[in-house]
Amino acid sequence: MDNNFLVIENISKSFGDNKVLENINLNISKSEFFGLLGSSGSGKTTLLRILGGFEKPDSGRVILDGMDITNLEPFDRPLNYMFQSYALFPHLNVFNNLAFGIKENFTQKEIDINVRNFAELLSIEHLLNRRIKQLSGGEQQRVALGRCLIKKPKLLLLDEPLAALDKKLRSKTQLELTTLQKKLKITFVFVTHDQEEAMSLSDRMAIMKNGLILECSSPEEIYENPKSLYTANFIGIANIIEIYKKDENLYSDDLGINFKLNKELKNTKTNILLRPEKIKIQSINNLKTGSFNSFSGEILEKSYLGSFTRYEIKINDMIISVLDQNFNSNSNYNFPKGEKVICSWESESIKILED
Amino acid sequence: MKNKLFEKYFVFSPYFWLVLFFFIPLAIIFKISISVSEWGMPPYQDIFLFDNGFKINTTLENYVYIFSDYYYIGSFVNSLILAVISTFFCLLIGFPLAFYIATSNIRLRNILLVLVVIPFWSSFLLRVYAWKIILQNNGILNVILLNLGITSEPLQLLYNQYAVIMGIVYTYLPLMILPLYGYLNKFDLNLIEASKDLGLNRTKTFFKVILPLSVPGIVAGSLLVFIPVVGEFIIPEMLGGSDRLYYGKILWEEFFVNRNWPGASALAFSGIIILVLPIVIFQILYSRWSQKNEI
Numbered sequence: 001m002d003n004n005f006l007v008i009e010n011i012s013k014s015f016g017d018n019k020v021l022e023n024i025n026l027n028i029s030k031s032e033f034f035g036l037l038g039s040s041g042s043g044k045t046t047l048l049r050i051l052g053g054f055e056k057p058d059s060g061r062v063i064l065d066g067m068d069i070t071n072l073e074p075f076d077r078p079l080n081y082m083f084q085s086y087a088l089f090p091h092l093n094v095f096n097n098l099a100f101g102i103k104e105n106f107t108q109k110e111i112d113i114n115v116r117n118f119a120e121l122l123s124i125e126h127l128l129n130r131r132i133k134q135l136s137g138g139e140q141q142r143v144a145l146g147r148c149l150i151k152k153p154k155l156l157l158l159d160e161p162l163a164a165l166d167k168k169l170r171s172k173t174q175l176e177l178t179t180l181q182k183k184l185k186i187t188f189v190f191v192t193h194d195q196e197e198a199m200s201l202s203d204r205m206a207i208m209k210n211g212l213i214l215e216c217s218s219p220e221e222i223y224e225n226p227k228s229l230y231t232a233n234f235i236g237i238a239n240i241i242e243i244y245k246k247d248e249n250l251y252s253d254d255l256g257i258n259f260k261l262n263k264e265l266k267n268t269k270t271n272i273l274l275r276p277e278k279i280k281i282q283s284i285n286n287l288k289t290g291s292f293n294s295f296s297g298e299i300l301e302k303s304y305l306g307s308f309t310r311y312e313i314k315i316n317d318m319i320i321s322v323l324d325q326n327f328n329s330n331s332n333y334n335f336p337k338g339e340k341v342i343c344s345w346e347s348e349s350i351k352i353l354e355d
Numbered sequence: 356m357k358n359k360l361f362e363k364y365f366v367f368s369p370y371f372w373l374v375l376f377f378f379i380p381l382a383i384i385f386k387i388s389i390s391v392s393e394w395g396m397p398p399y400q401d402i403f404l405f406d407n408g409f410k411i412n413t414t415l416e417n418y419v420y421i422f423s424d425y426y427y428i429g430s431f432v433n434s435l436i437l438a439v440i441s442t443f444f445c446l447l448i449g450f451p452l453a454f455y456i457a458t459s460n461i462r463l464r465n466i467l468l469v470l471v472v473i474p475f476w477s478s479f480l481l482r483v484y485a486w487k488i489i490l491q492n493n494g495i496l497n498v499i500l501l502n503l504g505i506t507s508e509p510l511q512l513l514y515n516q517y518a519v520i521m522g523i524v525y526t527y528l529p530l531m532i533l534p535l536y537g538y539l540n541k542f543d544l545n546l547i548e549a550s551k552d553l554g555l556n557r558t559k560t561f562f563k564v565i566l567p568l569s570v571p572g573i574v575a576g577s578l579l580v581f582i583p584v585v586g587e588f589i590i591p592e593m594l595g596g597s598d599r600l601y602y603g604k605i606l607w608e609e610f611f612v613n614r615n616w617p618g619a620s621a622l623a624f625s626g627i628i629i630l631v632l633p634i635v636i637f638q639i640l641y642s643r644w645s646q647k648n649e650i
Contacts, residue, residue: 080553087549101553
């Protein structure tokens, strides 16, 4: 795979004294679905707008398919941008919104054929004569998407593509978007603050914070092996435990127990990550507390989530989150509040956070 | 119940105002316009006579009189042309200004808006008079032109139709900028970016996106300038010359110099009808169009 389809090279951008992006470097492959994930103010939207040509970077280059597009105007770039607000033209109907970008260079017949094809692809062919205000949020999102795709861009940029949709529609659209992207093989780069959205859509994703890229990898890798404390906390639920070398063992003051790792520690003191679904929870009668990688605690809170039950378990001064899958439908399987339980995990499940 | 009654009166009070100060005077003007002239005070006969039984004493002669003399029609045409030209220039200058104000950051925007409104704080007459001083033969503009050697003798800048157009554009510009700003302020700037992203350059984006979406503001501003300019009296009187006669001035002369009240009333009434009817029709068509287009 061509790893240099979109190359973002040393991009920096400031607004006044405010440094929004600092030396951003990214390589994105052709036909990749790439996510930029960060909280507000992380600089992710500014980076996307620089790719779209709406902002000029203070330094650095953007190279798309071998062409330096850093100084090109938006209308000269072979890419399209889908706005969070969709930015559909209220004075035009759906047909003319879809045809807006191809009216210049196409004959009337070609326009008709293209609009109908893309309307069909997005299942909006019955809406072509509607006005924008008569559309639902989901329909507007499709028109906005169609208006970009009809131009057959090399790269599609999407700013919070699903943020304006309600929750149920969002998961449906997520699936459609990935199917569509795989079908058309267009490179997608999107921005989101929603980690679930980033995980389900992206082939690879970059975590941004304060104008920096903290990590860039596949969703699985970022979830299972985050490099930083920030990423571990940002993605999913995280139990972060501080441990240090005490005599021969690794010890946590908060939990008051010893840990066993299958890896050597670099520092004498470090944070470890233990994802809540990696913890096994058992009744105290079944097992004796081991000296390593297990602890006994009291169930403080419990929330039944259908496929899972989430427990907050208090041990010494710390509260640990545990997700327990509901294997059988017997309600007795769930542990009641206040019950003493034993939690345990595999050594491999513990991830060391380097910084 | 009491509240509802109050609400009703509150909502309808502008209409009472309109009836009292627009329709009743208009009816009086219409009455005078169909009266027979005579020497005396007032200079027209009553339309209802009761001397030898009841008799209606009306005439259309005043209308025939003004419509058969090109002096009157010509002045009205001159005023319409003046209004069209002035509205065009107000739009030409006002649109970019309003757009700039609407898209600038909030601090700059407030300063610019105040600058637009500041002229209203001084008297309208004084502002027009100031132009007289600037444009006169030994005025600032001529002094500058002479000193720069651009001309060897003072230019006649005052007392012609160009001075009138300039004065009107200057005076009415805020009335164009403010409604335009009101509409452009709500403009979603993403639409401009979206248009550029879809491959349209600045010029095309202006004509395909910005202009069509600004139509309501353009219509509001243009009407606000056009209608009063047609009847404008003071600016042509102070800055204009004898090269062109305008409707407002003719109307004034007919009333106060010729003391032909019925003729002047006929002129005034015709002017209102000629001006208002097309605008009412336009407004009806326009509101249908804009409803259809959801602007």
